[in-house]
Amino acid sequence: MPAPSAAPAGHAGTGDSTVPGPGxxxxxxxxxxxxxxxxxxxxxxxxxxxxxxxxxxxxxxxxxxxxxxxxxxxxxxxxxxxxxxxxxxxxxxxxxxxxxxxxxxxxxxxxxxxxxxxxxxxxxxxxxxxxxxxxxxxxxxxxxxxxxxxxRPGRGPRRHRLPARPAPRFPNDPPLVWGAVPRRNVRFTGRDALLLDIQRLLTDAPPGAAVCALLGMSGIGKTQLAIEYAHRFSNDYDVVWWVDADTSGTLRERLAELAVELGLTAGSEPGGRVRAVREALRRGEPHRGWLIVFDGWDDLEEAGELLPQGPGHVLITSRNRGWHDAGATVVEVPAFLRHESVRYLTGRARRLQHDEADAVAIALGDLPLAVAQAAAWLSESGMGVDDYLRMVLEGEPSEPYGPDQVSHLSRSALTSWLILIDRLRDTQPHAAELLALCTCFGPGAIPLGLVRRVPPGELPEALAEAVTEPRHWTRALGTLVDYSVITREHHGPGDEAARPEDDVVYMHRIVHDIVARLTPPDLRRTYQRLVRRVLAAAGPGNPQDARLWPRYAELLPHLEPSGALSAAEPDVRRLVLNCLMFTYVSGIYRAGLELAERVRARWEELFPPDDPQMLDLTVRQGNILRAHGRFHAAYDLDRAMLERLRATPGTGRDVALMSATSCLAADQRFLGQYEEALQLQREVLETALALRGPDDYLTLLARHNLGAGLRLLGRYAQAYEIDVETLHRRESLLRTRHPATLGSSLACARDLRLMGRYRDALARQELGVRLHVQVLGPLHPQTLRARHNLLLCELRATGGPETDAGMSGLLEQMEQVHGRDHYVTLGLVVDLGNHAREQGDLDRARDLIAEGESGFRDMLGPAHPVSTGMLSNVALVLQAAGEHVDALALFEAALAGLTATLGPDHPWVLGCALNAAAGRNVTGRLDSAENLSRDTLRRARRALGADHPFTLSCEIALAADLRALREREQAAKVEEDALQRLTRTLGAQHPQTLAARRRTRPTWDFEPYLG
Missing domain, CATH: 3.40.50.10140 (Toll/interleukin-1 receptor homology (TIR) domain)
Incomplete structure (x- = not known):
């Protein structure tokens, strides 16, 4: 045997690789x-x-x-x-x-x-x-x-001491946070060099980029490798957290649970807790040494939103090779080395000789999952190796049913599983029944114990005996564990399931696929009906109750395998709709869209388009599309629904019509069809008042949406009246800390700011943000909107001395929540660009404004009011850079475009006019500038009031144009009136007042707002 390598295992060592000396x-x-x-x-x-x-x-x-x-x-x-x-x-x-x-x-x-x-x-x-x-x-x-x-006696240690390095944690002391890492596999074999490679890759990666993806086909041992890594290197970390990532819902829910363990105040909504967790990990607070393991993360669509960054490490198991493009270091997990296969086989089936184990390994291609199953079979069955190999290589034990999901397996590896399943059917029928039942749930964690809650008389006869007799149940599960078909799971870290009803087992996806393919269709349909009934009975209830979201996340992966998406049972369909609502209210939009599309594909074959269940589905699907930024898709879906309802009138359709109309009005608001949306929303409110009365939840929602429509049309005072009434009713009927009430408070603060009542808006929004953080957490989407509005209130009320830092920090968090190209994030990008321009950082302003303009144009189209208004922001950067002619062209384009779509008196149009007048002035078109300024002032007084800060800016701008025309006496009179009003309205030391005294010509920043 050669001398062992002296390379340290994850330990820095001394730098001396020579043969050890006496010390x-x-x-x-x-x-x-x-x-x-x-x-x-x-x-x-x-x-x-x-x-x-x-x-x-x-x-x-x-x-x-x-x-x-x-x-x-x-x-x-x-x-x-x-x-x-x-x-x-x-x-x-x-x-x-x-x-x-x-x-x-x-x-x-x-x-x-x-x-x-x-x-x-x-x-x-x-x-x-x-x-x-x-x-x-x-x-x-x-x-x-x-x-x-x-x-020991003999030569003592060397006299010198090595440089101090951080001490590793004592192995008997577990990590401070240990998050449901699966039990260590006591039969784990080999892979030592691969584990050290993974550790080195993670340790040597640049800060924030330590992401390693273990890739390979099913059954290659990726999950077992990740489990062993988490245990073997646990003393390198303060936090080790395991996330089952087979589905987006379970991924988010499991990652969100870390917020509690880290002591984060993030509310009860999973999305907010996920964002709080990512922020804490990024900052390395309260722990810098962390390991997050994502097991089975194949769908990369949400990787940008969910993948943690920071000083810790991320380990992923996946079959998706796209992780390389997502920034992860990819490690291909190979089959066992031959000596590893032999060691595993001889360690489990101890009667095997080396050459016998070698022959089995060759037959199975060293595939770890197949080797494990063969070892279990040879250990438990007592079959001779020659007979086993003959069956594997030559046998045809069963004719499979259903589609082939395991074609990547060798024939011998697949046959070894077929042998085991046939043997269980003959010798352990209870185990075979439970095995078939498991395949009617989804792979991964299976809440099998829920079946024990069904009355025995309502179970299939073959299963009833195993369920009702504890010794049969225990023996059946034990047999499946012994044969490495399943592993036993538990609900709490370190806690065994207290009751059989709480039994949770884990089934590997490849085992699930093999057994499902070999289960007769009649038996499978029987057990699918049973599983659907179990899931419906376990349905938590109100999906808007955040306390129930973890339970919904557990049920979500089992809907499709159980056939729930095509089920005829009313309670099962209700569960499906509730799960869809859960994805919306908890913020897992992509998972919700995928589920909605699959449900629609099934239900369109079962129900006519105007069936009430299809209408419920459409409302939920449209809400998710809209929240995800897919406004046109939501509009097409909702318009078709409303047209069908209007074409087939009947009794009992008033509430459905109201819901459909409300959805379409929301779509129109986001698409810039403000007048049409307002008209529809008034219809919704009238219907709600007639059907539900003034204090119903749906009526208050309709009133809140009416305020949003008025705000988008620039009717800020009317919006405020509506929003204040809605706020008072919600405070009375719900509670001050209810999310809907907080939404009304945010709307009121936004109205006040747009009305020019900056101090009132700031006071209300400061309180609102505190409540948002307490109730929903600092990174909930609604909290982020409230924090964004608070920054704008501070900027308008005080000049916002720390606005840049606040906006930059908030932008980073919004990217975590929504991604960079979401409309909410782009709105903050634009506001930060406007602020950068005001501070003289033109290069940064140019980049940010260009990003926002391009993003909104791609999302909304060039004719949308927001896309048109963005031209004015681009022009302000050009004008600040001295490119006056190009700036004026854009000012005029924005003014003409918004006037055509919104009318001459909309505040956005008036703002563009204020900027266009400045552009005309600086390019020498003085008479035209004065005429536009005078007209803009007249319209602003009518639309916003004589003392609105924007109106006073128009007055200051007019004075500048009059001075340029040498009409100094009239300019002084206009300017003095504006300064008196500004001092009375904002205060003598307000930045806008001081700028007016310095005769700095005012401009208007367009704030992109979609509703």
Missing amino acids: RVLISYAGPERPWAVWLAHVLEQAGFRASPVHWEVDRRDALGGALEDLRAAGGRVLLVLSDWYVRLADRTDEEWMTACREVTERHPGRMTAVSVTHRPLPVGTALLEPVELWTVSEAEGSPARTGPAR
Whole structure:
């Protein structure tokens, strides 16, 4: 056997790779005990020794004494870290251990010693090494004097000390946060070099970019590798959190749960908690050392929104090779090496000889999942290897049913599973029934215990006995575990399920696909009906109750496998609609869109378009499309629904018509059809008042939306009246801290700011933000909108001395929540660009404004009022840069375009006119500038009032034009009137008042707002 490598396992070492000298210690450990080896190396180095951890590798065919002698031959002293893993890797009898230990201690007294990190008995021969038991001690007790070399006679440690480095955590001390990492596989074999490669890739990655994706086909062992990594390297981290990422809903929910463990105040909404978690991880607060494992993350669509960044590490298992383009370092997970397959087979099925295990490994192509199943079969069945190989290579045990989802498996690997399933049907029928039942849930975590809540008389006869008799249930699950078909899960970290009804099992996707393909269609339909009933009974109820969202996230992956999307049962359809509502209110829009599309494809075959259930589906789907920024798709869907309802009148359709009309009005607001939207919204409110009365939830929602429509049309005072009434009614009927009430408070603050009542708006919005943070969390979408409005209120009321920093920080968080190209984020990009221009940072302003203008034009089209208004912001940057002619052309285009779509008196049109007049003035068109300024002032007084700050800006602009025409007396009179009003309205020291006194010509920033 060659001498073992002395390369440290994840330990910095000393930089000296030479053979250990008398003052050095070689620490021999099995891979899973790396935390002990690293910690021991640290304490020995602190005592003056020079320690080198090395993996323990020994071939079963080599003599144990020779392997130990090879360790000793490296020079210096040897410290064995004895554990179950260490002994299992050696795979020797007690007699062999006795002989080997006697030989090494007699030949080299005092040069080899040991520590024990297991509570189980060790081979008797290891007693000759006088192992020190460390598995029960504290870190203080595990002193260098007890660990071996320091207590031996002979040459002492070197006198010099190594430079201090951060101490690894004591292995008996778990990470501060340990998040439902699956149990360690006690049969995990090999992969040591691959694990070290992963650790090195993560450690050496630049800060914020430590993302490693383990790629490979199903059954290759990606998940087991990630589990072992999390356990083996756990003492490198303060936080280790496991996320089942098979579906977007479970991914978000599981990641959101970390907020509680980190002590974050983020409300109860999963989206807000996810954002709070990502922000905490990015900042490295409260913990810099973190590992997040995403298992089974194949859909990359939300990677930009959910993938954490920061000082920690991210490990992903996936079949999607797109992770390379998403910025992850990709690691291809290969099949077992042949010696790893052999070691696994001989370790599980101990009667196998090396050559027999080698033959089985060859037949199965070293695929880890197939090797594990074969080892379990050969261990449990007692079948001879020759017979097993004959069946695998030549047998045709069953004719499969259904589509082939496992074509990537070799014929021999697939046949090995078919043998097992046929055998279970013959010898363990209860286990076979539970196995078939599992495939009618989704793969991954399966709440199998829910079936025990069904009355036995209502269960299929073949299953009833297993469910009603605890010993049959326990034996059946135990058999499936023994054969490596499932693993047992539990609800809480470290807690076993308290009752059989809480049993959760885990089934690998490939096993799920194989068994599903081999289950007869009649049996599968029977069990699907049962699972649908179980899921419907477990439905939590009101999907708008955030406390119930974790339960909805657990049920979501099982809808499609159970056939719930095509079900005829009313309670199952209700569950599907509730799950769809859950995706909307919890903010997992992409998952909601995917679910809605699948449901629609099924339901269109079952129901006519005007069926009430199709209408419910359309409302939910349209809401998600709109929230996701797909306004045209939502409009087409909602308009078609409304047209169908209007074409087929009938009794009992008033509420449906009201809902459909409300949805279409919302679409029109986002698409810039403001007058049409307002007319529809008035119809909705009238209908709601007639059907529901003034204090119904839907009536208040209709009133709130009417205020939004008035605001978009620039009728700020009318919007405020509506919003104040809605706020008071919601405070009375709901509560002050209800999210809907907070939404009304935000609307009122926005109205006040647009009305020019900056101090009132600031006072209301400061309180509103505090309540938003307390109730919904700092990163909830509604909280972010409130914080955005607060920054604008501060800017208008005080000049906002810290506006730039506040906007930059908020923009970073909005990107986490929505992505950079979402309309909410783009709105903040534009406001930050406008502020940069005002501060004189023209390069930054140009980039941000160009990004916002392009983003809105691509999203909304060039004719949308927001796209048109953005031209004025672009022109302001050009004008500040001295490009006056080009700026004026854009000012005039914005003015003409908005006048045509919104009319001459809309505040946005007046703002464009204020800027266009400035452009005419600076290019020498003085008479035209004066005429436009005078007309704009007249219209502003009528639309906004004589004392509105914008109206007073128009007055200051007119005075500037009059001075340019040398009409100084009239200019002075206009200017003095404006200054008096500004002082009375805003105060003598307000930035706008001071700028007017300096005769700085005012301009108007367009704030893109969609509703």
